[in-house]
Amino acid sequence: MSKRKFDRPVLIAEDAGDDYPSSVRVWCPFCVAYHYHGKCNKEGIIDKRLEGHRVAHCHNPDSPFHNGGYYIILPKSAKNAAFKERSRI
Numbered sequence: 887m888s889k890r891k892f893d894r895p896v897l898i899a900e901d902a903g904d905d906y907p908s909s910v911r912v913w914c915p916f917c918v919a920y921h922y923h924g925k926c927n928k929e930g931i932i933d934k935r936l937e938g939h940r941v942a943h944c945h946n947p948d949s950p951f952h953n954g955g956y957y958i959i960l961p962k963s964a965k966n967a968a969f970k971e972r973s974r975i
């Protein structure tokens with residue numbers, strides 16, 4: 887993800903906790919709720935492609951995420967992106 891440009895909003899995913907061990911969650915400001923996304927492939931193994939584009943699970947009909955979804959990234963990638971951005975200044 888190092889030099890990738892995002893054409894959709896980016897949400898930072900976090901582990902969904904023990905109740906949803908095969909999922910991550912992102913906070914949606916339009917639903918004021920978490921959206922859950924699977925992190926495992928069909929064999930139950932954590933998918934290396936966890937980060938990427940997702941279809942929005944918004945229950946708010948006015949959410950702009952319905953128009954093209956969003957990207958989810960892990961905190962580590964977000965930190966790296968922020969560091970690179972600061973380094974350019």
Ligand SMILES: [Zn+2]
Pocket residue numbers: 914915916917918921942943944945946949951
């Ligand atoms: Zn939403």
